[in-house]
Amino acid sequence: MSQNHYHVLGVSMTASAHEIKVAYKRLAVQYHPDKHGGNTRYEELFKAVAAAYHILGDPGRRAQYDYQLQAAARRAEAQLRQQQFRQQSQHVYGVPMPPPAPLRTRPPAGSRERHYRTIPRQRPKFTRRDLRFILLLIGGIILFVVAVRVTMYHVTAVSNYERGLEAYRRHQWSAAHSFFSEALHFKPDYTNALRRRAEIEQLAYQNPKAAVVDYRAALRHTTDARAQAGLLTRLGQSFRALHQSDSARAVLRQAVHLDSTQARAWLLLGEGQLFKQLRYAQANASFTAGLRHTRGAPTAVAARLLLYRGLARYKLGDLRAARADYWQALILAPHSGQTYFLLGRVAQKEGDTTEACEFFRRAVLMGYQYAAEQRRQTCP
The missing domain is CATH 1.10.287.110 (DnaJ domain)
Known part of the structure; x- marks a missing residue:
């Protein structure tokens, strides 16, 4: 080198x-x-x-x-x-290349290894780790399926409720009832659908028994006190329609206990005390409590509270206060023949026959037929 x-x-x-x-x-x-x-x-x-x-x-x-x-x-x-991988037929400087040395990775095979032998099949070993993996996989699949099912049911229920609400606003009671029922099929605890369907049963179909079932179901899934009070008020109306006075009185008391601003509940509670129990002082107190919370209530509710409080005061002998309530009721409902009739009764009680007859005449003109018989008996 x-x-x-x-x-x-x-x-x-x-x-x-x-x-x-x-x-x-x-x-x-x-x-x-x-x-x-x-x-x-x-x-x-x-x-x-x-x-x-x-x-x-x-x-x-x-x-x-x-x-x-x-x-x-x-x-x-x-x-x-190049020299190592040269073919044997090639010559280097005119001399043939020597044959390559055999590659030995192990000793030559013996006579027993010079034929194919079947490799014995080994049984797979099932470990606890494999079991946990399979259980986790199955649990994940089940949770995924349940989540998809719940989501689809929720979306379908909301869609049906919105369609029912649109029909409800248009007073298409049959279509609205069908949509609300379909929504409840997919989501049985849908409080809004239960309440709307109960209102249709109560107010449109005059079926208070079915309304009671839906109102009770809605109450089981409602946690807000004000919403519970509203449902209890509607439930009290349905019990009254079924002539279950004790049940109606109990749920109405519960309603005003939860939310004392429920003017309609005070009205219904006072009506039972006035007409069923004949407890005029308690009825007067209930109507007064309801009148303190009529700001957001319909005008008809305020008018009835004034009218019935006037009647309770009339029964208690306070004619002056009764007359004042009747006149305030007339301001809210000027075409009420019943109010004119009650004003005639106050005038009759006070001995003013001329004024009483005038009020009875106006009541008859407003279509209140009970005033006609009283007018024939009182007026010449």
């Missing part, structure tokens, strides 16, 4: 500049021709050392020289690979 400059100086290719310089000085002293009497062999060695240091002592020339060494090494490698 030919020596390169590193071999001449006796240093490695990774030697530092200082190491190269030290090696050069040492070899220059060792091979100097003057020390060997002009021996040509040492003269050649001295020249080789000087040439090597000339190349390796300069960083630029050394870098170029290293690149040339690496390129030469790669070319030698490539030539060696």
Whole structure:
């Protein structure tokens, strides 16, 4: 193998500049021709050392020289690979290539291994980890299916409720009832649908028994006190229609206990005290409590509260207060023949027959037929 400059100086290719310089000085002293009497062999060695240091002592020339060494090494490698994979028929310098040595990765197979043998089938082992994975997978699938089902049912119920509400506003009771029932099929605890369907049963179909069922179901799923009071008021109306006075009185008391601003509940409670129980003082107190909360109530509710409070005061003998309530009721409902009739009764009680007859006449003109018989008996 030919020596390169590193071999001449006796240093490695990774030697530092200082190491190269030290090696050069040492070899220059060792091979100097003057020390060997002009021996040509040492003269050649001295020249080789000087040439090597000339190349390796300069960083630029050394870098170029290293690149040339690496390129030469790669070319030698490539030539060696070509010779190793040359076909046997090829000749190198006229001499056939020797056959490649066999590749041995293990000792040669014995006689027992020189045929196919069936590999025994191994039974799969089912571990607890596999069981947990399967259970988690099944649980995830079930939860996904349930979530999709609940979501679809909720969307369908809301859609049917909105359609029913539109029909409810148009007074299309049959269509609204069908839509609300369909919504409750998908979501049985849909409070708004239960309440609206109960109102249709109570007010449009005159079926208070079915309305009671829906109102009670809505109450079971309502937590807001004001909403509960409204449902209890409607439930009290349905009980009254079924002639269940005790049940009506109980739920109406519960309604005003939850929300004392329920004017309609006070009205219904006072009506039972006035007409069923004949407790005029309690009825007067209930009507008065209801009148304190008529700001957001319909005008008809306020008018009836005034009318019935006037009647309770009439029964208590306070004719002046009764007359004042009747006149305020007339302001809210000026075409009420019943109010004119009750004003006639107050005038009759006070002994003013002329005024009583005038009120009875106006009541008859307003279509209140009970005033006609009283007018025939009282007026000449």
